[in-house]
Amino acid sequence: MEIIFGRNKKEQLEPLRATVTGSIPAWLQGTLLRNGPGMHTVGDSKYNHWFDGLALLHSFSIRDGEVFYRSKYLQSDTYNANIEANRIVVSEFGTMAYPDPCKNIFSKAFSYLSHTIPDFTDNCLINIMKCGEDFYATTETNYIRKIDPQTLETLEKVDYRKYVAVNLATSHPHYDEAGNVLNMGTSIADKGRTKYVMFKIPATAPGSKKKGKNPLKHSEVFCSIPSRSLLSPSYYHSFGVTENYVVFLEQPFKLDILKMATAYMRGVSWASCMTFCKEDKTYIHIIDQKTRKPVPTKFYTDPMVVFHHVNAYEEDGCVLFDVIAYEDNSLYQLFYLANLNKDFEEKSRLTSVPTLRRFAVPLHVDKDAEVGSNLVKVSSTTATALKEKDDHVYCQPEVLYEGLELPRINYAHNGKPYRYIFAAEVQWSPVPTKILKYDVLTKSSLKWSEESCWPAEPLFVPTPGAKDEDDGVILSAIISTDPQKLPFLLILDAKSFTELARASVDVDMHLDLHGLFIPDAGWNAVKQTPAKTQEDENSDHPTGLTAPGLGHGENDFTAGHGGKSL
Template identity: 75%
Template sequence: MVWPCYIALPLETVRPTNHLGRAFSYLSHTIPDFTDNCLINIMKCGEDFYATTETNYIRKINPETLETLEKVDYRNYAAINVATSHPHYDAQGNVLNMGTSIVDKGKTKYLVFKIPPTIPEKKKKKNNLKHLEVICSIPSRSLLSPSYYHSFGVTENYIIFLEQPFKLDILKMATAYIRGTNWASCITFHEEDKTYIHIIDRRTKRTLLTKFYADPMVVYHHVNAYEEDGHIVFDVISYKDHSLYQLFYLANLNQHFEQNSKLTSIPSLERFVIPLQVNKDAEMGENLVKLESTTATALKEKDDQVYCQSEDLCEGIELPRINYAHNGKKYRYIYAAEVQWNPIPTKITKFDILTKSSLKWGEEHCWPAEPVFVPAPNAQQEDDGIILSVIVSTDPKKPPFLLILDAKLFTELARASIDAEIHLDLHGLFIPSVGSPEEPEDNVLRN
């Protein structure tokens, strides 16, 4: 076996020929099979629904009965080893998602792909995934250390991808089973590195030539993005380090949880602004952001590089949701779980970006899950609707319940308790079930 002889070379600059090509091929096939524990989110794909995780596996489910159906492997449709659990849906109903192709044909790259909402009539027996289309490929800056990412942003014309210094170690992954270690131990935060901001034009299917970057950070959740006066504005929840990830090791989830579960970096809602046109005559250090509504900056540097600094909007929120009708568009309200130095949320909040004010719901002994926004029928305003959140109680005498809030006033409308033990969930999906055309109001919650 000869491939270890080559891995000490500067692989990012070597073309995989002959022995190197075989080494990379071997490496790509020795990466252990990832988990199919699809516990993170629910994805709608045409008429089908899938439970998802961050690997190449998704699991089809019956939304009526919650019955578990077949396991699906993305690799049957594209060379994707991992994929996000936060797909987007465009106006046509296409699923937009991202995945990483690890050491495929000597290259590691990030793929943006699309799954259509409908299937041609002659191919009705096939599922929508058979029509998956890769619409863009972004080379990883490192062959053996691609970025970890949990979500991405979209606007009407662009896709925003953060290649952050929180990286997968492919060599560790390839030897994980031999060493008896888990997948999580193969991810490392490189605090000396930068965060690179890739902007993909959905019309040309190419990235913008200007190189945008920011300080090192860890981002799990994009909130929203939109275009305004020649700029892209995008909001994310960022951390200065990877301490949140570290807290979920079993060693920290024990009887000393309260002592072990302290974040060293509190989550922060950050706004970045990217100028779509960079003036070549702009002076070095000039701020290229011309929007008066933000303090975010984009400073021109040499070699077509632009250093982006964010505007701090607020601190201490995670699991952000919005009215999805405003996804990719200018918006005002964020619904999120409130967290401080501990990753367990104790309140849910509605944050007003315009006024920088917030409304909150909290109750003693209650841990709320991510708040899901459901629009009201014929809604006229962005916050016309309700908020759904599953509440887990730390009081054994208090059963868990589904909380329903007025999204505008953030006051309680109802709650539905259940006589069962449930865990704190991550992400949910509201699936409206519409009856006959004569009964359009027949909506029920499925989760």
């Protein structure tokens, strides 16, 4: 497992031509851009957790049936400071670092104090976000880093706090059809309040059609939800959206702010300040996008830990939402490198398997409904919502599938009824070995796997002019534990789940986390391929970077989990 998790990976700065077998669909032209941890030791110092690793960006550029691979470390301030010092000097999720070990007692005390309100890391290793014309590498702190999606060069460091009052923000924003971004963050103990803040970043700076304007400057707070507790807000990794609502889970996996304030002094990591309170409930907040206010009913469910929302939509007066849920926080515990690198099979067992759970939340709760009655009248699910006294509703999910993570969907169906989930299959061990297509309608699945292959998150790219939800391809970067087998980009037909092509590269590829596909701008206009259909002729929308998630059942830009109209 050392090969997969522990070893530092070499950059591939020059684009390297891949060896393609099979045939890549002519319409598939663009760049698959992905992010993940690539460096786990600096000098003699080591990170403790896989999520600490320094961000390594990589891309597969697909053009005319050929594939070129490159990779580059994000030149974050964190990366530069570490490389310069030849040791880890910036704290990450699971590793607390001490920049100046030789300082005298006074400056040491000052350093402790300045860490009370810590300046978090800009090691943006989790995902890629599109914001207007720009692309950013993201993590969950207040920092994002602008990048050049073609050269993988690192550009400006952006502090969200300049635009919205958040100390943390998710790596899984949503996009509407116009490309506006909706994200959530936590504002900690600001003016005596801790709250969850939903904010919108417009695709273009208002009043200007000109490129180059920074849309972040025009970020606006959409809605704030007070945290149930000032000093222990929930941790969350993503959220869901439907056409008219936002779904936010205030879960009992919490950040202990007092512990965080003293972590530096106590020599412990941020991760050790996160607690799963198994006696607490999970509160389900449904925010009405029109009124920008939460639905007043108090919906809750049993304690659970959710990292990834899959999708959400409205049906017959209910918000239905699908999440990957755990019984506890064992997932984050597992990714300590000491566990991953030694006795992997023995130690790396999840104490709770990730399950796909569907919840149904009734939007209009009849005050006179009998206590104990089920308010869900949707026939498509067995999920229930039981009326309790005092405006409380207890929601119980339908468990749809066991053993999956890193879910993706056809983003054109985000926030809308949908049928297919593409994910990595994970059983009792945290690393995926299969790629899964799950049909929520028939509850059947298709799988792809190969000996000694470890797939990354599968990403769906729709065929231009697609009619069916699964008209398209699945892209996944595969690494192998067999030294004879090179890593490759796998291209599957999303309908049949059969291999269309693979592009192997002789590089030291890392197991990544998340990313997106950027279709080449105007490629079909220039090259006139594939043969234009009548529908294409009639369509007046541009293709490419400027037009995320366009109609026609087609989604030019394949981004995150959930969300259509904000």
